[in-house]
Each structure stands twice: as C-alpha cells, then as structure tokens.
Amino acid sequence: MAKHRGKKYLExxxxxxTGKLYDVKEALELVLKTKTAKFNETVEVALRLGVDPRHAEQQVRGTVVLPHGTGKNVRILAITSGENIDKALAAGADFAGAEEYIEKIQQGWLDFDIVIATPDMMPKIGRLGKILGTKGLMPNPKSGTVTPNIEQAVNEFKKGKLAFRVDKLGSIHVPIGKADFSVDKIEENFKTFLTQITRLKPAASKGQYLRTVAISLTMGPGIKMDPALVAKYVG
Incomplete structure (x- = not known):
C-alpha cells in the first residue's frame, strides 16, 4: 500500500x-472529521468476514437499499426489449436498449456503473461474460440485476440500492454515503448495511463472523472499529 505523505493527511x-478499535458512534463521528480533499469524498466501509469464499456455501452476496442512498448518481444501463425499454428510461435508466448496447459493449463501451437486464435478454448477454464479469458488472438474479420488473429495479438502484459480494479474500468494500452527509444519515446507512451482512451469515461460517470493520473517506485514513461492538450494535 502506498504511503500517504501529504501534510493535510498527516495532520x-x-x-x-494507533491500535485503537473504536466503537461505532465514535468512529462514525470521527470519519467526517478526516476530510482532506477538495471534492465531496465518499464514506467507505471495508469488512473482512470469517468465511472461505472458495466454498459455494460460504459465499456472501446480496443487496441492500440504504435509507439515504450513497450520494452517488449511478449510471444505469438497462438491457431489455419492447415496452420495457420505455419503462426503464422512465424509471431513471441512463441507457436502455437491446442488441445495440450488447454490440457497443463488445466494441469497448463501458460508460455505466450498473447493468440491469430482463431474463429474456440473458442468453444474448452471456457472450459479454468475459467483459462484464471481470469488472463485476455481469447481471445476476442474486444481486437483483436480472429481473422481469426492470422498472422497479432501476428505481431502487437509483435511490441507493447496493449490490455486494465477498471477494476471494473474504472482504467486502462498499460506499455508504458522502462527506457532506450528517452523522445521523451515515449511521442509519451503516446500520442498515451491517444488519443485512449479519443476516446473510452462512451456516457454514464458524467462529467470529465479523473479523475486521473499518470506515474511511476516499482520501482519508482508515478507522478501525471493534468487531464485537459492531456485532452487538446491529444486534
């Protein structure tokens, strides 16, 4: 990891x-005091879970709708057909269409953050697996990005619905707001996200589930929380 030597960062x-594990409220209040950038930084949560992602039964993936959104305007591509194209656009999709967008992606176009598709389009989207899969953008029913109700899905993701998945190291990293959010909004988003993570604990996960929990701003230092206190907090 690169060392931060900026004067503001060091201050x-x-x-x-150093070495302290903060309680939830203290960490959430502190993170908003670590702003150093001129832009509106993202508040990010990083977790390491007590799971072995090599085993299918220990995969942790899902979605959660943050009560106050992430503060980011996500660019949504809806791959669908017929009247669903107009429905997706009316719900807030930035782009919507069928084969023409599949061809654009094959040609290197990736100016979007989320792909949502209707089930009928998945056989055609399958050939984009190598492109979208490596970037974590492949639509999947478990993440709520393959659905017959594309209007509802677009609306939810625009409002701040998050799709997350544990990586090969057992970690999850997500945005839960912006530096200009109030502490109360950050706390509500944090609790909603961690509650969902707790609900998704695999039965095969043994021992301590929340191994590490840290929060930071985009350009700021990480603030480590006490995993036991976090587990108690989300109940």
Whole structure:
C-alpha cells in the first residue's frame, strides 16, 4: 500500500489513535472529521468476514437499499426489449436498449456503473461474460440485476440500492454515503448495511463472523472499529 505523505493527511491521521478499535458512534463521528480533499469524498466501509469464499456455501452476496442512498448518481444501463425499454428510461435508466448496447459493449463501451437486464435478454448477454464479469458488472438474479420488473429495479438502484459480494479474500468494500452527509444519515446507512451482512451469515461460517470493520473517506485514513461492538450494535 502506498504511503500517504501529504501534510493535510498527516495532520488528520493524528486524530486517530494507533491500535485503537473504536466503537461505532465514535468512529462514525470521527470519519467526517478526516476530510482532506477538495471534492465531496465518499464514506467507505471495508469488512473482512470469517468465511472461505472458495466454498459455494460460504459465499456472501446480496443487496441492500440504504435509507439515504450513497450520494452517488449511478449510471444505469438497462438491457431489455419492447415496452420495457420505455419503462426503464422512465424509471431513471441512463441507457436502455437491446442488441445495440450488447454490440457497443463488445466494441469497448463501458460508460455505466450498473447493468440491469430482463431474463429474456440473458442468453444474448452471456457472450459479454468475459467483459462484464471481470469488472463485476455481469447481471445476476442474486444481486437483483436480472429481473422481469426492470422498472422497479432501476428505481431502487437509483435511490441507493447496493449490490455486494465477498471477494476471494473474504472482504467486502462498499460506499455508504458522502462527506457532506450528517452523522445521523451515515449511521442509519451503516446500520442498515451491517444488519443485512449479519443476516446473510452462512451456516457454514464458524467462529467470529465479523473479523475486521473499518470506515474511511476516499482520501482519508482508515478507522478501525471493534468487531464485537459492531456485532452487538446491529444486534
């Protein structure tokens, strides 16, 4: 990991006690004091879970609708057909269509953040697996991005619905707001996300489930929370 040597960063880092595991409220209040960038930084949560993602029964993936959204305007591509194209656009999709967008992606176009598709289009989207799969953009029913109700899906993702999946190291990294959010909004989003993660604990996961929990701004230092206190907090 690259070392941060910026003067502002080093000053902000002094606010964080080395080796300390913070309780939830203290960490959430502190993270908003670590702003150093001129842009509106993202509040990010990083988790390491007590799972072995090599085993299918220990995969952790799902979706959650944050009550206050992420603060980011996500660009949604809806791959569908017929009247669903107009429905997707009316719900807020930035792009909507069928084969023409599949061809654009094959030619290298990737100016979107989420792909949502109706089931009838999946056989055609399958050939985009190598392109979308490596970037985590392949539509999947478990993430809510393959659905017959594309209007509802677009609306939810525009409002702040998150799709997440544990990586090969057992980690999950997601945005839960912006630096200009109030502490109360960040806390509500944090609790909603962690509650969902707790609900998704695989039966095969043994021992401590929440191994590490940290929060930070895009350009700020990480603030580590006490996993036991986080588990108790989300109940």
């Amino acid at each position: 902000i880092a002094k606010l964080i006690e």
